[in-house]
Amino acid sequence: MKSKINLFLFDFSVLSIFRRGSKNIFIFFVFTLLIFLLSSVLFISNSIKSELDTTLNALPDITVQRLQAGRAINMPLSRLNKLLAIDGVNAVIPRVWGYYYFANAGANFSVVGIDQFEDQYRDLYTKLCDKFNFDKLKKDSGMLIGSGIDQMLKNNFYQGYFNFVKPDGSLAKVKIDGVFKADTALESNDVIVMPIKKVREIFGMKPDEAVDFVIKVANPSEIPNIARKITEIYPDTRVITKEDLKISYQNLFDYKGGLFLALFVISTFTFFMIIYDKASGVSSDEKREIGILKAVGWTIDDILKEKFYEAFVISFVSFITALCLSMFYVYFLNAPLLRNIFIGYSNLKPAFDLPFSFDFQTFAIIFFLTVPIYIAATIIPSWRVASMDADEVMR
Amino acid sequence: MIELKNVTKEFKVGAKDKVVALKDINLHVQKGEIVLLKGPSGSGKSTILSLIAALNKPTIGEVIVDGKRVSKLADNFTSLFRRENIGFIFQRYNLIPSLSAKENVIVPLIPSNPDSNWLEDRLQELFQNFSLESKMEVMVKNLSGGEQQRVAIARALVNNPSIIIADEPTANLDKKLSLEFIEILKKLKNGHNSIIIASHDPLFFDLDFIDRQIDIHNGEIL
Numbered sequence A: 001m002k003s004k005i006n007l008f009l010f011d012f013s014v015l016s017i018f019r020r021g022s023k024n025i026f027i028f029f030v031f032t033l034l035i036f037l038l039s040s041v042l043f044i045s046n047s048i049k050s051e052l053d054t055t056l057n058a059l060p061d062i063t064v065q066r067l068q069a070g071r072a073i074n075m076p077l078s079r080l081n082k083l084l085a086i087d088g089v090n091a092v093i094p095r096v097w098g099y100y101y102f103a104n105a106g107a108n109f110s111v112v113g114i115d116q117f118e119d120q121y122r123d124l125y126t127k128l129c130d131k132f133n134f135d136k137l138k139k140d141s142g143m144l145i146g147s148g149i150d151q152m153l154k155n156n157f158y159q160g161y162f163n164f165v166k167p168d169g170s171l172a173k174v175k176i177d178g179v180f181k182a183d184t185a186l187e188s189n190d191v192i193v194m195p196i197k198k199v200r201e202i203f204g205m206k207p208d209e210a211v212d213f214v215i216k217v218a219n220p221s222e223i224p225n226i227a228r229k230i231t232e233i234y235p236d237t238r239v240i241t242k243e244d245l246k247i248s249y250q251n252l253f254d255y256k257g258g259l260f261l262a263l264f265v266i267s268t269f270t271f272f273m274i275i276y277d278k279a280s281g282v283s284s285d286e287k288r289e290i291g292i293l294k295a296v297g298w299t300i301d302d303i304l305k306e307k308f309y310e311a312f313v314i315s316f317v318s319f320i321t322a323l324c325l326s327m328f329y330v331y332f333l334n335a336p337l338l339r340n341i342f343i344g345y346s347n348l349k350p351a352f353d354l355p356f357s358f359d360f361q362t363f364a365i366i367f368f369l370t371v372p373i374y375i376a377a378t379i380i381p382s383w384r385v386a387s388m389d390a391d392e393v394m395r
Numbered sequence B: 001m002i003e004l005k006n007v008t009k010e011f012k013v014g015a016k017d018k019v020v021a022l023k024d025i026n027l028h029v030q031k032g033e034i035v036l037l038k039g040p041s042g043s044g045k046s047t048i049l050s051l052i053a054a055l056n057k058p059t060i061g062e063v064i065v066d067g068k069r070v071s072k073l074a075d076n077f078t079s080l081f082r083r084e085n086i087g088f089i090f091q092r093y094n095l096i097p098s099l100s101a102k103e104n105v106i107v108p109l110i111p112s113n114p115d116s117n118w119l120e121d122r123l124q125e126l127f128q129n130f131s132l133e134s135k136m137e138v139m140v141k142n143l144s145g146g147e148q149q150r151v152a153i154a155r156a157l158v159n160n161p162s163i164i165i166a167d168e169p170t171a172n173l174d175k176k177l178s179l180e181f182i183e184i185l186k187k188l189k190n191g192h193n194s195i196i197i198a199s200h201d202p203l204f205f206d207l208d209f210i211d212r213q214i215d216i217h218n219g220e221i222l
Helices: A007-019 A020-057 A076-085 A119-128 A133-138 A148-154 A182-188 A196-203 A221-231 A242-280 A284-295 A299-334 A361-387 A390-394 B043-052 B073-084 B101-112 B117-127 B145-157 B174-190
Strands: A064-069 A071-072 A089-102 A108-116 A143-145 A161-165 A173-180 A191-195 A212-217 A237-241 B002-011 B020-027 B034-038 B060-065 B086-089 B163-167 B194-198 B214-215
Touching: A007 A143, A007 A299, A007 B101, A020 A071, A020 A089, A020 A299, A064 A221, A064 B214, A076 A089, A076 A161, A076 A221, A089 A196, A089 B174, A108 A196, A119 A390, A133 A173, A133 A221, A148 A173, A148 A191, A173 A196, A191 A196, A191 B043, A196 B117, A212 A221, A221 A237, A221 A242, A221 B145, A237 A242, A242 A361, A284 A361, A299 B073, B002 B043, B020 B060, B034 B043, B043 B060, B043 B163, B060 B073, B073 B086, B086 B145, B101 B117, B101 B145, B145 B174, B174 B194
Parallel strands: A108 A191, A143 A173, B034 B194, B034 B214, B086 B163, B163 B194
Antiparallel strands: A064 A071, A064 A212, A064 A237, A089 A108, A089 A212, A143 A191, A161 A173, B002 B020, B002 B060
């Protein structure tokens, strides 16, 4: 039975892969490794980027800090009403927070104060935390901590509480009533959330002060105007818009992305070296075989088709294998070794899970950076040989 | 009909060590004719065969086969011409060593995507004719010289060519196997194919089924 697709040619190509087994196994191995590296880099980068996007969307519209000699100092709450009176401002929220240095571990904790643990956030906290009891938290005036801090405190023999050292040298004992889940650790790893009163106590802040104000704006396009008005009213303030924060986060990400780019460049360079090596010549056996095929009636097109199938099968199987391995490595094993390049959002090393993020564009980039290039590198030298007279090639 | 008109073939054209393989050759081979080209090594016999099979192009002159100027054809058309008209038995067989006997014989047919039932019948017929049925699946590198040559002949015949070309077919065979090959040639004569053999083996010189013997020396027909 005659098939429309030339299965004989395809069979011949597959057979040729096995005939040159050791060489092709080597190529398959190297190619798979390189695609694995490339795709792992891109998957991690994507995963972090999607996490970053979520963070960026949650950023405040405007943050206002007070400066003294260029240094940020506390903001008096008395300024709140004037800011609220600006047209377009929906809300002004004073924030009380700070970095607490834990000398035993040599790490900073980001301590964030909230007005109180309100019932309306019960579901949210329950969703964010492991082993969490809201009523106990409310009763204790305790704290919620990131998983990194939890681990660090356990390593330092703190079980269920932590003693903060206040500016006057006395201790403030705060109970741990919840730990943020590991999959939020990229943002929450070094974070402690506790009532504002406790934070003021720990940092020695006056009750009529906040660290900064965050401002919610009704119309995002009005943000630059409102920012200008704030600096007019209070010239001693620094006004940071969502856009500024985005740029700053983006810079941080790009710095880390730069490290990945270096890895990416190295692996791509290696890949092209191998491709160049392959493209720079056809072995004498392959050359002779091409001559024989031409001599028995194969056209250049037939030879190129055969070489195409051969290269496609090798590169596509490598591509699929590498992608599967890479997904397993990044999303199941959490990218050991490579992920260390990306962490550093927080002062503690976060034990976060890389969230799965499917991006067709990434698959397309990896595919087009590898498979067609390999196919071209295989076909071009074969085409050069096939274009010669069969007699000359076989000689 | 095969016709070589004022054919000159030079290798390394323009170089100091240029080789003139053929000098102004004229040759006609009728349909169904068996022609023996004889002469010492390096006389130009193989070059004539390559030009007829369009494996190479003349430097000057032209090669016409069945009215077609094969020396003027573009590369892809010369391949098609060979696929449809030529069965070439090479001196060193030119088989693909890592393929089985059967796979080697199929090779010329692969691009035309043949009907698998027809192909199976054709292979059975050929392998029976050349007593190779038991060797079909054996890698050719594991076959004896005689067996390899029979595989090469089977490959040359698989597409029913109108022209069979054999370049020094007995050069690598002992006398017994050479005589066997001559028997095969005799059978092919009955198939009304044009056969052109290049050889300096004296075994061919007195064969009654060869229609014409042509002496070649230093690239010239004597």
